[in-house]
Amino acid sequence: MSSVAADSHVHRAFHFYQESLGKKVVMAATGVVLFGYLVAHLLGNMQVYLGAEQMDNYAAFLHSMPALLWGVRALLLISIVGHIVSSIQLARLKSAARPVSYVKKEAIASSYASRTMMWSGPIIAFFVIFHILDLTTGAAGAAQFQDLRAYENLVYSFRRVPVAAFYIVAMVLLCMHLYHGLWSMFQSMGVSHPRYTPIIKRAAAWVAILMAVGFISIPISVLTGLVGANL
Amino acid sequence: MQLDSRIPSGPIEKAWDKARFEMKLVNPANKRKYSVIVVGSGLAGASASASLAELGYNVKCFCFQDSPRRAHSIAAQGGINAAKNYQNDGDSIYRLFYDTVKGGDFRAREANVYRLAQISVNIIDQCVAQGVPFAREYGGTLANRSFGGAQVSRTFYARGQTGQQLLLGAYQALERQVASGKVKMLARTEMLGLAVIDGRARGIVTRDLITGKVESHVADAVVLASGGYGNVYYLSTNAKGSNCTAIWRAHKRGAAFANPCFTQIHPTCIPVSGEYQSKLTLMSESLRNDGRIWVPKKKGDKRTPEQIPDAERDYYLERRYPSFGNLVPRDVASRNAKAVCDEGRGVGETGLGVYLDFSDAIQRLGADGIRERYGNLFEMYERITGEDPYRVPMRIFPAIHYTMGGLWVDYHLMSTIPGLFVIGEANFSDHGANRLGASALMQGLADGYFILPYTLGNYLAGAKLEKVDTAHAEFRSVENEVNAMTRRLLSIRGKRTVSSFHRELGKTLWEDCGMSRNRASLEGAIRKIRVLREEFWGNADVLGGGEELNQALEHAGRVADFLELGELLAIDALQRDESCGGHFREEHQTPDGEALRDDERFCYAAAWEYAGAGGQPVLNKEPLKFEYVPPTQRSYK
Amino acid sequence: MNLTLHIWRQKNASDPGRMVRYEAKNVNADMSFLEMLDVLNEELTLKGEDPVAFDSDCREGICGMCGFMINGVAHGPQRGTTVCQLHMRRFKEGDQLHLEPWRARAFPVIKDLVVDRSAFDRIIQAGGFISVSTGSAPDGNAILVPKPAADLAMDAAACIGCGACVAACPNAAAALFTGAKITHLAKLPQGQPERYQRVLGMVAQARQDLFGSCTNIGECEAVCPKAIPLDVIAGMNRDFIKASWERREEVIEKGAG
Structure with missing residues (x-):
């Protein structure tokens, strides 16, 4: 302890993060960043309905500010790492806290979503890696992948049914993850009130559903020919 | 046996002040050289342990449950009385004193009751400061209600869970001292014997309920706060585990048992x-x-x-x-x-x-x-x-529901064994022959927070205590007794469960020595209990071993003690040939069926001395004087 | 009615334990669950079999001593009810009931359905009190407490420390128990001086006793016999964040050991 005692800020952060409550705050805070990104990303993606030019211009616009782009990417990377590391540490705590499991155990109040965060999370993480390789770097993209041709890349990618299906499944899981995560963020940060908590819970559910619907609409539009029919 | 109640002389209003002034003090630096054993962790035991530790004594506290917070004080619902007169309805210390003496049907010690009423106001202050969430008025002041027939509103309450909240307050104070190292808490540990050395209580012998290990603990004074014996009736509002073992084993080592027939x-x-x-x-x-x-x-x-x-x-x-x-x-x-x-x-x-x-x-x-x-x-x-x-x-x-009887104590709450103090429901207490509602919590906390810490100090300061350790022959002999009883219980291997004996004992007492009693029923009860006890030792079935968690064995030991106490209860009820409070002898009632006291012959506390197995217990009388509240026929017409 | 019981039998802490099947015949609907087990135990005793060990004391739902899992639910199927207050009229002929002890690293099994919950006492020792020694209290009405605050404190203070929250939590967290005591004392003016030190101490102790972490899913609230709300956990989190932010060196040194 003495080595960190010299620096009270380090010491304070150490003690904070040492507790599971501190880890959860880290998880909540990084969750806020990631959620913010998802909102921006969804709004960006919705431009697919405005046509190829708009979409490609948007991509070019983002790439015209490399400092900002890489700054955001760095922040996202840090948040993802923080989110994942804290969740792994908490999960290890969980298995240590109940080494002998029940012969019979019923869940009577918790939602399916809340109990499956440790499944939905890793699947989403795996999806994100694939998603970047598919549409950002093109390493796992469609044969026609071209750098910065966002609209075409997207359409060609989603015409591959397995890719579209994986995307849709991932977005359903994301919806569940957000459904519990959004409300849980408030609870972890200590925001709770008998009057507002039910409202927050309901709002979290709607936001999660709307976001999933927004994202899922894209591959469906591609597959049904609503988007990219001219390609 | 000489019963010296040590009631201070002079006016009753000044008695406690006078007593406190006359008490010898232990030098603050010397307190850490003394050790005290407290048996029981309810309102009385937890408050005493915490308060003694705050003063600097080294305390060992024992309870048979898994945590001190389980003690049965927790189940008290209604409230706690205090003469605060916050409601401006004419309450006063004197009125609470008067009501309690009268409610007890003139079988309590006036000076003790007056002190209880005086201290009642401090208890509320202490509990509020500990964070007990008492009911409040909208203005933020404490709320009161009238309770148990009182004509004034002097009862403080926390919903229907007053006992729980007061106990948790005392428990938290206790845990604070555990954290500071001044209290060593031994849960799941049952006292099975008292060690008396040179005529003074110097320790106890316990059984660890998980491992079965029998162990001696030495101290400079022993405090019993083990609650009442209502479970002698099998069916009662007491917790399943509530028992008389600690006080009964102390009785068998020489502590007088007072008014066992006063049951509520x-x-x-x-x-x-x-x-x-x-x-x-x-x-x-x-x-x-x-x-x-x-x-x-x-x-x-x-x-x-x-x-x-x-x-x-x-x-x-x-x-x-x-x-x-x-x-x-x-x-x-x-x-x-x-x-x-x-x-x-x-x-x-x-x-x-x-x-x-x-x-x-x-x-x-x-x-x-x-x-x-x-x-x-x-x-x-x-x-x-x-x-x-x-x-x-x-x-x-x-x-x-409650037992007013218990080990006899003087004004200092010390039993007839020097160095053995008894507090809360375990002593024969301040409630006389009948306890008023919301008074049990008051008495338990008064004893633990505000009386014992002074009187125990006085004892320690005045006693010349030899240094002893657990190697002393007395501890060996008590341990042997305890082990022998365990072996005996485990070796019966009869055909009836311990519960069936307990049920039968309870049924007998309830029918013959319950809400009303008469000579014939009491004589019958004594006879039946003797027969039942005999059968118990020949036909009880206790399985398992002594060196493990064995709930049947725990129960068997407690029932064995109840089978002895039950007889004394009936003997006391037979001896008290009058009706008073909860003790209703059918032979003594007014024409319209009210209890008829006989102040000429029975205005005393009956303190029984143990006379060995099978011996006839010896009756000692502490005469009661009523100088402030003249005895009258209670009337609630 | 007749029931089939599958009860966890474990001789002592080192025995691996197993489920054993028992038949409970002629169960009266007015019996409490523990009375049904009392009757079973008497039958086992007369047959020379070791009776089932379980904890209970007050048997009126307030001491918190009793508790085990019935078909995977802490304290059984009736909400807001300890197992001692659960009555057999809740069950029907032929039901199969699985009885298991609370399971958590922090609550090691002692025997059968009996577990060691002393970890809860240690959490209280770490700060679940107000440091006011006997005799030093001001008059009870000297500090006014708004009625809503007193009521909220009482809601949280109703916790009986039975451990059902830990047992029901998939993470075996003690968040509801710890949060309840923190909230009780934080709502009252008397609890303010030690408020932030208290939360740091109690939270650290829960970690040292190897309780898990809360994932805000609400199983604890659902099985709590006193219906302590999840809000108390949010309150604890809030105080923890504030306390961590304002943490001073001396507190750290004290808490670091």
Whole structure:
């Protein structure tokens, strides 16, 4: 302890993060960043309905500010790492806290979503890696992948049914993850009130559903020919 | 045996101040050289342990449960009295003193009761400061209610869970001292023997309930705070584990046992439903504030309550006691319930019950008004009986609830063994022959927080204590006794379960020495208990070993003690040839059936001395003087 | 009614334990669950078999001593009810009931359905009190407490420390128990001086006793016999964040050991 005692800020952060409550705050805070990104990303993606030019211009616009782009990417990377590391540490705590499991155990109040965060999370993480390789770097993209041709890349990618299906499944899981995560963020940060908590819970559910619907609409539009029919 | 009650001379108002001034003090630096054992962690034990540790003594506290927070004080519902007069309704220390002496039917020590009333105000302050969430008025001041027939509102409460909250306050104070290292807490550890060296209590022998290890603990003083012995009746409102073992084993080592026949029967309990019944559940007495008690006028009336019109109902308490009505003291309410059931007018399947009816109150206050006051009690009733008391009247019947008797103590709360202090329900206490509602919590905390810490210091400062350790021959001999008893219990291997003996003992006492007693029934009880005890030692079935968690063995040891105490209880009841408070001898009643005291012959506390197995216990009398509250016939008409 | 019981039998802490099947015949609907087990134990005793060990004391739902899992639910199927207050009328002929002890690293099994919950006492020792020694209290009405605050404190203070929250939590967290005590004392003016030190101490102790972490899913609230709300956990989190932010060196040194 003495080595960190010299620096009270380090010491304070150490003690904070040492507790599971501190880890959860880290998880909540990084969750806020990631959620913010998802909102921006969804709004960006919705431009697919405005046509190829708009979409490609948007991509070019983002790439015209490399400092900002890489700054955001760095922040996202840090948040993802923080989110994942804290969740792994908490999960290890969980298995240590109940080494002998029940012969019979019923869940009577918790939602399916809340109990499956440790499944939905890793699947989403795996999806994100694939998603970047598919549409950002093109390493796992469609044969026609071209750098910065966002609209075409997207359409060609989603015409591959397995890719579209994986995307849709991932977005359903994301919806569940957000459904519990959004409300849980408030609870972890200590925001709770008998009057507002039910409202927050309901709002979290709607936001999660709307976001999933927004994202899922894209591959469906591609597959049904609503988007990219001219390609 | 000489009984020196050590009551300070002079006016009663100054007695406690005078006593405190005259007490010797232990130098602050010397306190850490003393060690104290406290047995029990309820209101009395936890408050005493915490307070002694705060003063600097080294305390070892024992409880048989898994945590000190489980002690049965936790189940007290109604409230705690204090002469704060916050309601400006004419209350005072003197009035609380007067009510308590009168309520106890003039069988308590005046000076003790006066001190209790004085200290009551400090208790509330202490508990508030600890964070006990007492009920509050909208202005933020403490709320009060009238309770158990008191004419003033002096009862402080925390919903229907006052005992819980007060106990948690004391428990938290105790845990704070555990954290500071001044208290060593030994849970799941049962006291099975008392070590007396050179005539002074110097330690105890315990059994670790998980490993079965028998161990000696040495100290400079021993405090018993192990609660009452109501479970001698098997069915009572006490917790399943409540027992008399600590005080009984101390009695057998020389501590006098006072007034064992003073047992309190609480009028508002949920009736017995079958042979399997393991305990009785109390419904707070506060229910009598709004509920009306009645039975059908006709004998054997099997109609459902709503089919019986008002004219055919007998609201017997309102009829017999117009000024107190349903709020008469506990003993009066209980006896009247028994009387109407004996007449064949009892209700429910067993005929052992009376109605407690809220329909008038629901009309007056609305169901929501009732829910606000008694919601949790109504829910509890429905959970247990499956009936909804908002629609059907509750059925209630009296049950053993509290024992006013206990080890005899002087004004300093010290027993007849020097260095052995007894506090809370375990001592013969300040309640005389009948305890008023909301007074038990008050007494337990008064003893633990504000009396014992002074009187124990006085004892330690004045005693010349030899240095002893657990290698002393006395500890060996007590340990041997304890081990021998364990071996004996485990070797019987008879054909009856320990519970069946306990049930039979309880049934005998309830029928022959319960709400009312007479010479013949008491003589019969003594005979029956002796036979039962004999059978127990020849035919009880205790399985398992002594070196493991063995709940049957724990129970067997406690029942063995109850089988001895039960006999003393009946002997005491036989000796006290008068009626007073909860002790109702059928031979002694007024023409309209009220208890008739005999102050000429029985104005004393009966302190019994153990005379060996099979010996006739020796009676010592501490005469009681009433200089401030002249004895009168209690009247609640 | 007749029931089939599958009860966890474990001789002592080192025995691996197993489920054993028992038949409970002629169970009366008015019995409490523990009375049903009492009857079973008497039958086992007369047959010369070791009776089932389980904890109970007050048997009126307030001491918190009893508790085990019935078909995977802490304290059984009735909400807001301890197992001692659960009555057999909740069950029906032929039901199969699985009885298991609370399971958590922090609550090691002692025997059968009996577990060691002393970890809860240690959490209280770490700060679940107000440091006011006997005799030093001001008059009870000297500090006014708004009624809503007193009521909220009482809601949280109703906790009986039975451990059902830990047992029901998939993470075996003690968040509801710890949060309840923190909230009780934080709502009252008397609890303010030690408020932030208290939360740091108690939270650290829960970690040292190897309780898991809360994932805000609400199983604890659902099984709590006193219906302590999840809000108390949010309150604890809030105080923890504030306390961590304002943490001073001396507190750290004290808490670091």
